[in-house]
Amino acid sequence: MAPIKLVQNRLLVWPLAVALAIGIGLVNASNYPAIASTKLVAGEQVELSVLVYNIEYSGDASTDRVIREIDADIVGVLESYNRLPEIARKTGYPYYNVGLQLLSKFPILEPSGAEGLYSLIEVEPGYVVAFFNTHLDYVKYGPSRLVKGFSEKAVTQSEIIVRANSINILTPDIASLIGQGYPVFLTGDLNSPSSLDYTKATVGTRAGIDSAMRWPVSEALFKAGMRDAYRDVHRNPVLVPGITMVDPDFSKGGSGDRIDYIYAGGPSTTLTSTVVGELGGPDVGIGFKKWTSDHRAVLSTFQVTPVALPTTVSLNTRMLNQGDTLNVRYNAPGYSSTTVIVVPEGATKSAALLTNSTSESGSTSFATTALSPDGYDIVMLSSEGTELARNSFWVRSTGAGVDLQSGAETYKVGEPIDISWTNGPANRWDWIGVYRAGAANPNKDDYLLWSYVGGHNSGALPPQVFGSMTLGAQSQGKPWPLPPGDYRIHYLLTDQYKSAGYHDIKVVK
Structure with missing residues (x-):
């Protein structure tokens, strides 16, 4: 029997000391950095549709069909393994990001300072929303432990260790982005119920709900300023449980839980939210006769006010094979000319290996054929040579084993x-x-x-x-x-x- 579930890529190097501190509880959702008071320039409102979908073990033709027919603007995909480029091709999405496991109708940018944790999606030319996509560990699954007789205290403790510490790697950036004025979205299979579903009203409605309970993952996201899009629309968890995962599968019954989510924060309004799943299933708003995933999906639509792309040098990916082309989206408001260079990781401009002259805003690219496998920085400079923004990427050897x-x-x-x-x-x-x-x-x-x-x-x-x-x-x-x-x-x-x-x-x- 193999470890199952949960597959998703995200790239590259998270500062190890911070990661370890989070893992042992030294950093948590209450330790956010100070949030900048300066708001970004807001754009015109747009309508945005978002789908979260665990396709199960790389999916198949039927999961591709669901994605293609739903036709959401952005899809947070879970368990795509290395099939995402193929899925994008078969479903007609012009943009995808393997590291972040996203499909999009709009450019996906990995901006300066994101460290591979989130993207900016350019929903209108020059205007963006921030987007996270995550998949938390499945071990010590809380609802099953409650049914087996573990105490609420014991379950809460294991939830913190296994899942809340993980989501709290993301919540400082989520809170900061919301504070700066970004619309922020998070899609994910969180393998954890919501506090909004374990209330006094829902006690006894299904196995394991014996009392109202605060689930640490949802509480951390609420504290960061996020809201649960499905519960924005379906306020009554008794009438509309919105179950997305039933063990062992949908056809064999079982109580199940809602563990697949779209969260939103910042300047957006939830317009609709519906469960996508097997035709005729409970609470399924959009049904498909052939449904092969062990999860249902969730589709939500939003009225969103995107914000102007800040000063940044963004990448289409932060992990490349030697010989791949690195595509760069740069933006330096107020600077008529800039230079974008590639340097060894952490090096100054004097160590430039590749150089492109650029303008105030636009795109450029670099061939990586001459770069040996290693870590590198992409740096944007003003015409006077002042560093305006920096990002990192990694070139790896093709065909080399671990x-x-x-x-x-x-x-x-x-x-x-x-x-x-x-x-x-x-x-x-x-x-x-x-x-x-x-x-x-x-x-x-x-x-x-x-x-x-x-x-x-x-x-x-x-x-x-x-x-x-x-x-x-x-x-x-x-x-x-x-x-x-x-x-x-x-x-x-x-x-x-x-x-x-x-x-x-x-x-x-």
């Missing part, structure tokens, strides 16, 4: 096992699996211990091409400690069993 290493070749029973890797593929739900030597074919053999490369925070952190972890008592799976013997450790791709590299170790008494 270099997986351990801190030692031999470990004693019970000794934590340190693992590190370089040249990783930067997929959000890549994972490390430990197998017995001689039974180490991931396609047919059972893993023992496993962990996502980003731990519980994999659904929020931008994936990295390098990283490390410690396997031990906190790891998923069993047994721990590993008994004496030979083991093979695989780096496995996106919740699947395809190995991108392996390393052998020995455990002794």
Whole structure:
């Protein structure tokens, strides 16, 4: 049995110290940075449709059909694996972003300072909305634990550790963007119910709802200034539960929960919100005869006031294979001419490797053929040479496997096992699996211990091409400690069993 669910890419390097602080609770939703008081210039109102859709294990022709026929302006896709370019082609979307798992009718920009956590989508020329798309860890699923008899306190604690700490990686940016005047949207399979659904009125309406309960993920998003678009429209959770996930599937009954969401904040008004799913299903507003995903989707429409694109140098992607073209959207209001350069990561303008002369606002591109696999910065300079904006990207070698290493070749029973890797593929739900030597074919053999490369925070952190972890008592799976013997450790791709590299170790008494 493999780790299941949750796949999504987001790119590149999140500052490690901050990520670790969030993971252990030193940073939370109440520790937001000061929000700038200067508001951005507002544009004309537009109507925007947004779809969130977990297509389940890369989807198929039927999920492609749903996306194509719904024809939303922006789609937050979950579990697309590496199929997103194909999905975009088959559904007619001109813009997609593999790192953020988005399809869009409008340009998707990864702006300066976003660190791969969100995008700006240019819904009108020069005017943008901010957009997040995330997929939180499925382990220790709260509703199931309540049904099994775990206390509300115990469930709340596990929700904080597994999911709320992850969403709180995003909420500081969400709050800051709302404070600056951006319309902000978040789509996601959050694997957690909403506090708006576990109320005094809903007690006893389905298994596990024995009392009103505040669910930490929804509370963190509310605190950041977001609102639940579905509950904007359907205020009564008793009359309209809006279930999006039923275990094991929709055809076999079960109580289920609403765990797929569109959240909105800032200058927008929710106009409509409906569940998309199997024809005739409860609360399904748009039905399809053939429905293959284990999740229903949600479609919402909004009246939105976008804001002017700020001074920024934005990228179409922050992860490229050597030889790919890097497309850059730059904007420097008030500067008649600018220069955009490529430098090694963290370097100054004197180390420029590539240079393009540019104007106040527009697009340019760079070939990456001459860039060796490494991290780089794209820098926008004024005509006087002043740095106006900076962004980062990574060039990786095509065809090279993951270099997986351990801190030692031999470990004693019970000794934590340190693992590190370089040249990783930067997929959000890549994972490390430990197998017995001689039974180490991931396609047919059972893993023992496993962990996502980003731990519980994999659904929020931008994936990295390098990283490390410690396997031990906190790891998923069993047994721990590993008994004496030979083991093979695989780096496995996106919740699947395809190995991108392996390393052998020995455990002794």
